[in-house]
Amino acid sequence: MNAPQPDPLWPAYDQPNALTTIESIPLEDRGLPGSTYDVLARVAVLWPDRPALTVLPSAEHWTRGETVSFEQLRDQVHRIANLFHRHGVRRTSAVGLLTPNAGLLPATLLAAQLAGCAAPVNPALAAEHAERLLALGGARILVAAGPELDADAWRTARTVAASLHCSALFALRPVGAPDPAPELEQVEGVHVAYLHVEAAAQPAELHPGVVPPKAGDLAAYFHTGGTTGAPKLAAHTHANEVTDAWMIAANSVLDHDSVLFAGLPLFHVNALVVTLLAPLLRGQHSVWTGPLGYREPALFRVFWKLVEHFRIATMSAVPTVYAALARVPLDADITSLRFAIVGASPLPPAVRAAFEHHTGVPLCQGYGLTEATCGSARSFLREHHRPEAVGQRMPYQRVKTVRIDGDGHWHDLPQGEPGVLVISGPTVFPGYVVGHDDAGPRLDTLGTVRDGWLDTGDLARVDADGFIHLLGRAKDLIIRGGHNIDPAVIEDALLAHPAVTGASAVGRPDPHSGEVPVAYVTLRPGTTGTGPDELIAFAAQHVPERAAAPKDVVVLPALPLTDIGKPSKVPLRLDATRRAISTALAGPGTDVADEQIRCEQVDGRPMVSLPPVSDPGRRRRITARLAPYGVHWAFADLGGS
Template identity: 80%
Template sequence: MNIPDTDPLWPAYGEPDDLRTIESVPLQDRDLPGTTYEVLARAAALWPDRPALTALPDAERWSHGEAATFARLRDQVHRVANLFHAHGVRRTTAVGLLTPHTALLPAALLAAQLTGVAAPVNPALTTGHAERLLRLSGARILVAAGPELDPAAWRSARTVTASLRCTALFALRPVGAPDAAPALEPVDGVEVDYLHLAAAERPAELHPGIVPPRPGDLAAYFHTGGTTGAPKLAAHTHANEVTDAWMIAANSMLDPGSVVFAGLPLFHVNALVVTLLAPLLRGRHSVWAGPLGYRDPALFRHFWKIVEHFRIATLSAVPTVYAALSRVPVDADIGSLRFAVVGASPLPAAVREAFERHTGVPLCQGYGLTEATCGTTRGFLGEHSRPGAAGQRLPYVRVKTVRVDGEGRWHDLPHGEPGVLVVSGPTVFPGYVVGRDARGPRLDTLGTVRHGWLDTGDLARVDSDGFVTLLGRAKDLIIRGGHNIDPAVIEDALLAHPAVTGASAVGRPDPHSGEVPVAYVTLAPEATAVGSEELIAFAAQRVPERAAAPKDVVVLPRLPLTDVGKPFKLPLRLDATRRAVALALAGLGITHEQIHCVLANGRAAVTLPPVTGSPGLRERVSARLAPYDLDWAFAEAGR
């Protein structure tokens, strides 16, 4: 059964001018499903026998995926939900999910949202970090990668389960695992079992004692990227998730039979909203990469064949994925690929040009953040595309820029005026989880939301049509002698070099200018002869102004990422500070390796090795560092 184009749920939405027509109908009159469970139930009723999900075992065995129809997915969710309910999961109870992708994970997440609240956590986190986030969520049950799927995650899960005194730990197996599963080690006081076995004992009809959620109920806690500190748990309501997924699914650039490729992990909001819920709303098939997702090197070797085999129409990924794909020969028919979506970080012009030239497939940039559920803007194709922008605001979302004065007050700016981007509308989150009491989680926006407007922390321009042009993170600007430098112009320049695969620019403390730009890059494996001097000269010829030319370019084996895979500049800023201090103290016997630097109260705090047997050293160090705006101190002897 297909939904006709005239269905009021799906207005025409293929060009920017459609936005006004869409918003002429109030959102409440659109008759959206109220919850993620209603999205699933609707899909199973409309398209029971249509393929919903295909989970690949890994990139090398991509042709041996495990498929599920919409009806089977609903039955899986019912069985798992009944299991969770039997273990005491209720509306405000969190179910932790500590696992990479595998076939039963989407059903487990949707079941957690049906009975309680889903709390997916990156399984690559240290045990301590994972435990902190899951403790904050109040998780009482944990679903985790079993020993075959991810041995390290399984070890963490056992430790976390015991520490949190969870009632049950359910293990997930890899796609295509042999029939005989290894025995699971017990955990004192905890029921330990395989999820597929425990769920199979439950009926496919939903237990009458399960009270379905309402639109305003909490659906999930997603940990933020932690670009400026420790990750926080952002809460989403069912209405947040369904509304955002509908805005994305309303895209008229895809037909009803379009297939979506999913390579991002389900602890990332993009994976949930863009590649799970949005396809569920339109009855589309989504093909999920193996446990490593886009981090599997073999995926790129086989990617074009996967596109051809499944007739992939679109995918969503970060810029580094498209940079890698632009270097992979197209060895298959990729005519089904209409466009590719890029988000999570700004799209460098060099990456766009290389990918589109190599494949003939246009890139559509989007923008969003966890605190606004996921997507806030979307791009368009052909004559309606605006390559320099991050897209137009989504329906019923409002965007503007503000100037923040010295006392923290916001002042609205006119269209086209750069400032801090703020967002309002039905996707703005209710707050971070800051604790729990007898009634459930305590939420607080921690000052990020004022009168319904969310401070994104990004600098941008917004034009009269609602198109957003990103200008960088407010805290990432390099301020050289009072002159603002967007690090993206340096990164774009370096990414134009054929050997550079990644670039990140930050400010390095400077006694004369306050900051000067420096950059960190990764190189293609064969680029062993490319050095810093060549890259400095290359960038200097291509940046739009001399002040933006990097003073140094450091080659790294990999650039740091946050827990959800976004570029993480804090370690680079701290390293740049250490290098600046080492340069200032040259000749005093203090090496770069001896200098310790951390973030404290929003500033870099430098600790030097203790003074031992060097008369006058303290005074010489003090004199050399005096011109720098730094907090520094000698370590105590013996530490």
């Protein structure tokens, strides 16, 4: 009797050595679906009655979630796509999504990718920023949180819909919201209605005019993290998303019956690829928390009960979530939790140690970026775990390091030599959206891709097994007297202090060393008696080298985040620069009030603005004081440095 043939779609993939075997079969022979719609259509045929999604209304009412099967999800997508098509959405137009997670949002996003292109935007953005991103993507209609779900987002949506002359604005309601729904304020020239009402009037069969997308068609525009500047709009093809989701779903530790927990917002690629598309490919059930996601404080009080009730096998979150869960008492059976996925920002060793010691659940770190769709590296469990690396490159993706000269030329580096990490393969994006006209979006990689290789902006080394060892962000390095300091070593040292809950280190301009390290921290609620001097001394004892000891530690109520919730160092660099200039100008004849010193980022560098100074002698003295700091600066009345 012949042995059963292995499924080409799901190879064995639970250890580093599997990579060679997997790649012995060309990717095109794996039989991957061509588009995100093909993913959904496939699973609706294979397992029509299996639960696909359960969306919870809130942590308080977590037992009242709404569940849909794969067949029901497909029908929802068909109805919504038909509605979008009726309102003019075509392959080259976008559907703007301005909402936190809600019951119909997963189906709405998939429908937008079926009828046209999805453009999810953080609903917490100011109206002008949301409008800029949605205008750039050519959003024709807008789906937003209704007034019950997020009143601020609804106000922003009405403003944006009017400004962009959208043909329609559809509102989403919270899960389990009682009828009748509140009446919606109208917007002149825009059709305004509840999405669930208008979609229900559409047929469950796909309208003949809705042409399913091909692999190379654009699926979505996601705004980047903006960790070094304003967010950009990165385009993804259907092939990008499906391929990356398959690389993540091809994990032999999980099976078709595994249940995933999702709490990240769907304007983030991690939520789309890891907790929506990957489970769809495997026919897995995913449980989505309420609109606030992991930002809902009450969620942590019931989290372990959720794991027990739904038999959660894995989850995806950022390091701050695991830091919080490490302090939540275990009041339920969590033996179903095989491992937990962590990404979006570097995992501090102290957070890993605390979570794993508290729960016994291993953290599986990943690495990726929006420009490479989502994930590019993954780590392994048990004997294959390498905590010093962020993971091994995923199948069919290639990684290497390069040296980038001052003139922009790239030079390949030998294996294992540190440099700028670059990635190639089927997940590299086609470009940023830089404009939109009747023909569709205009894309440009803006120099980030050369000969198919994407510049990640990260410093790393790659070992012989394809494991990536991150050494820091190229733009985050603190250069003290020509000595490169990775801010992570300072942050890890401070996070080992029992009162510290968050840490971020940056360089402060210095007249002697060019830069010196300083750190910003948050403390546990109720902490008293822990001040900068104690933290400076603690860090000095725990950093691996004297040069990395921070010169100052500033306590903040919260560390700044980008528009999609990633840690941002830009505001901290600007604050450190302002503080340095304030110190430099202290004293008779050069003093400037602290509130008169303004600092903003211009072309990636701090720009200091000073108040008008009419006295020529005082102007010269100030100029002399600032010259050694190497920063751009200008008097308000001169307009130049």
